[in-house]
C-alpha cells in the first residue's frame with residue numbers, strides 16, 4: 001500500500017514548484033561529503049550538507065560547529081541572510097524551540113510504529129511528532145528561497161538519517177531520490193574508532209569530539225545501511241553507489257548518478273569543468289556552505305585529488321582486519337567486496 005502511494009506521488013510530480021532533493025543515505029564516514037560536493041558542482045544543483053541539522057547545528061552556542069565557509073552560521077552571509085529574511089532577527093530562538101532532530105524518531109522506533117500501524121489499522125499512532133510540522137514548513141521555505149536565489153533546481157542533502165528522508169518523501173511538493181552510499185565497512189569502522197569527530201548529542205544539544213567503540217560502530221553501520229535499504233523497500237527511487245567505485249571511476253560514476261536523478265525528473269547537467277576535473281581524478285572545491293558534514297572534507301578548498309587510501313589490511317592490522325571481515329561477512333559478500341583483501345579504492 002505504501003509503495004503504491006509513493007509511485008503515485010512520483011508520477012504526480014509535474015509541478016515546477018516541487019523541491020528536488022538528492023538524498024545521500026548510508027553510514028557516516030563513507031564519503032558522503034565528497035560525493036555531495038561532486039554532485040553539487042553539476043549545473044543547476046547545490047550541495048548544502050546535512051540538512052537535517054539545519055535548525056540544530058546552526059544554533060549550538062559557542063560555535064560548536066562552523067559552516068564550511070569558515071564562519072559561524074550566525075556570521076555566514078549565505079545562511080544568516082536566508083534565515084533573517086524568512087524568519088526575522090530572532091531565527092535562532094525559533095530554531096532552538098523546534099528542537100528538530102529530537103522530534104524525529106530513531107529508525108528502529110519508526111519501523112516498529114509502521115509495523116504496528118499496518119497490523120492494527122484504525123488506531124494508528126502518528127509516526128512523527130506534531131511539532132515537526134512547523135520545522136518542516138520552515139525547511140521547505142528556506143530551500144525554495146535558496147533555489148531561487150542561487151538559480152538551482154536540485155539540492156544535494158547528505159544527511160544520511162533515514163527517518164528524516166522518510167519524512168521528506170511524504171511531502172507532496174518534494175521529490176526525493178535516494179543515493180545509498182556504501183563503503184567497505186572495515187574502512188568506515190577504522191575511521192570511527194581511530195579519528196575523533198564532532199558528534200551532536202540530541203539530548204544535551206551540544207557537539208563533542210569523540211570516537212566510537214568498535215561494537216558501537218558495528219551496530220551503527222548495520223543500522224545506517226539497513227535504513228537506506230528500507231527506503232528502497234518503501235518504494236523510493238534508489239541508487240546504490242560504492243565509494244570505491246567512485247574513487248576508481250569518478251567520471252562514469254558521476255554520469256550514472258546524474259542520469260539516475262534525471263530519470264526521476266531532475267534536471268542536473270554535467271558541466272564541462274566538472275567533466276574535465278573528474279577525468280583527471282580531481283575536484284576543485286570552491287567556497288560552499290554546508291550544514292554539519294565531515295570536518296576534514298568540508299574545510300578543504302582548492303584542488304583536491306580523488307585517490308585511494310593505503311591498503312586497509314596494513315593500516316588496521318591483520319588481526320582486526322580478519323575479525324571485522326568475519327563480523328561483516330554477509331554484508332561484504334552481498335555488496336561484492338573481496339573478503340581477504342581490501343578492494344583497491
Ligand SMILES: [Zn+2]
Nearest residue numbers: 067069076289
Ligand atoms: Zn557559510
